[in-house]
Amino acid sequence: MAGDQENDVQFASALAADLRATIGRLKRRLQEQSGASDLTSSQITVLVRLDKEGPATASALARAEKMRPQSMSAILASLEEAGMVVGSADPHDGRKTLISLTKLCKRWIDVGRAARQDWLTRAVREHLSPAEQKRVAAALPLIKRLAEK
Numbered sequence: 023m024a025g026d027q028e029n030d031v032q033f034a035s036a037l038a039a040d041l042r043a044t045i046g047r048l049k050r051r052l053q054e055q056s057g058a059s060d061l062t063s064s065q066i067t068v069l070v071r072l073d074k075e076g077p078a079t080a081s082a083l084a085r086a087e088k089m090r091p092q093s094m095s096a097i098l099a100s101l102e103e104a105g106m107v108v109g110s111a112d113p114h115d116g117r118k119t120l121i122s123l124t125k126l127c128k129r130w131i132d133v134g135r136a137a138r139q140d141w142l143t144r145a146v147r148e149h150l151s152p153a154e155q156k157r158v159a160a161a162l163p164l165i166k167r168l169a170e171k
Contacts, residue, residue, distance in 0.1 A: 041168075055141040056134030064089075064097050069106060069123065073131055077122035079112070106130070 061069075068083060078086070084094035098121055101107045106127040112118035123131070146155060 052138045052142065055137045062097075065101055068094075068097055068101065069127065069131065072107065072121065072123050073128070077110075077120040079118050080121060083121065
């Protein structure tokens with residue numbers, strides 16, 4: 023009985039290591055397709071959050087990303103310098119500044135997203151048989167459940 027539990031733990035550990043490495047490689051391949059290599063992962067994370075959730079204050083972004091406000095300020099300053107974000111007065115509290123994506127950044131995100139989607143669609147069609155595509159589709163809900171934990 024104890025041997026079965028040990029085997030289960032070893033199997034889960036090996037599966038987790040392989041899954042992490044594989045998803046990491048896929049993430050890097052997708053980033054290569056979008057031209058996001060000039061940005062740090064922290065900068066990309068902030069841009070993705072603003073894209074999904076809309077404008078936010080620097081302090082709200084820092085809390086959401088679990089980082090010090092000073093670190094977030096440095097990230098935002100570099101993104102503002104690159105023309106990716108802009109600050110404007112909060113219409114509900116003029117003392118606060120809301121950070122939002124610029125039109126240039128929104129276009130960059132859309133172009134990058136389309137490039138990643140096109141690359142992945144081609145890769146799936148060219149490298150996976152229809153039966154393999156169905157197997158990946160069947161595993162996707164399990165991977166999504168892991169990602170939500």
